[in-house]
Amino acid sequence: GAVVSQHPSRVICKSGTSVKIECRSLDFQATTMFWYRQFPKQSLMLMATSNEGSKATYEQGVEKDKFLINHASLTLSTLTVTSAHPEDSSFYICSARSGSGNEQFFGPGTRLTVL
Amino acid sequence: DAKTTQPPSMDCAEGRAANLPCNHSTISGNEYVYWYRQIHSQGPQYIIHGLKNNETNEMASLIITEDRKSSTLILPHATLRDTAVYYCIVRVAKQAGTALIFGKGTTLSVSS
Numbered sequence: 248g249a250v251v252s253q254h255p256s257r258v259i260c261k262s263g264t265s266v267k268i269e270c271r272s273l274d275f276q277a278t279t280m281f282w283y284r285q286f287p288k289q290s291l292m293l294m295a296t297s298n299e300g301s302k303a304t305y306e307q308g309v310e311k312d313k314f315l316i317n318h319a320s321l322t323l324s325t326l327t328v329t330s331a332h333p334e335d336s337s338f339y340i341c342s343a344r345s346g347s348g349n350e351q352f353f354g355p356g357t358r359l360t361v362l
Numbered sequence: 363d364a365k366t367t368q369p370p371s372m373d374c375a376e377g378r379a380a381n382l383p384c385n386h387s388t389i390s391g392n393e394y395v396y397w398y399r400q401i402h403s404q405g406p407q408y409i410i411h412g413l414k415n416n417e418t419n420e421m422a423s424l425i426i427t428e429d430r431k432s433s434t435l436i437l438p439h440a441t442l443r444d445t446a447v448y449y450c451i452v453r454v455a456k457q458a459g460t461a462l463i464f465g466k467g468t469t470l471s472v473s474s
Binding site: 283340342 | 400
């Protein structure tokens with residue numbers, strides 16, 4: 248299957264700082280990318296959907312000014328957690344789908360810890 | 363997308379077949395059944411999907427009942443590495459702009 252990478256795999260930051268997570272589709276063009284968040288012992292929760300070149304669509308309850316999403320190219324999307332707080336500590340997972348495909352491919356996830 | 367119901371947990375002995383059930387009684391005619399799994403601290407991994415015919419690939423088999431209200435994912439010879447959370451998801455195919463929505467899934471524990 249297609250490969251989606253994320254960087255970094257884990258990050259620790261101080262409260263109040265901003266953290267950027269990159270998501271790349273390595274061998275296909277991702278017209279749509281998705282960002283999920285997963286707290287311990289819970290399922291994945293969809294945060295936002297982004298189409299290349301367009302503004303992201305955020306799920307209810309997700310602050311768009313806090314979680315900045317950029318999908319500037321067909322192979323790269325970034326999620327920036329601004330002014331991070333300890334409650335933002337979570338496992339962030341990106342996912343990508345090509346325009347012609349049924350399957351949704353997932354990255355390996357990024358573990359964010361905010362001290 | 364139709365709602366799915368899965369048992370919260372299942373156990374399986376290594377080498378035996380693991381049969382994971384999923385109920386989707388409100389499935390529509392154009393909705394597919396997808397299965398993903400998530401090994402601890404990793405991203406979800408696609409396993410298989412089907413519409414109404416049984417499907418098989420190198421990872422698993424998917425058996426869908428004739429009325430399509432339920433399905434079973436079969437791992438024919440479970441190994442310790444198959445220990446994971448398995449998600450059954452029902453959705454219309456080729457909805458490029460819509461995301462997979464995950465329920466709670468079934469935690470499969472394979473033991474030696």
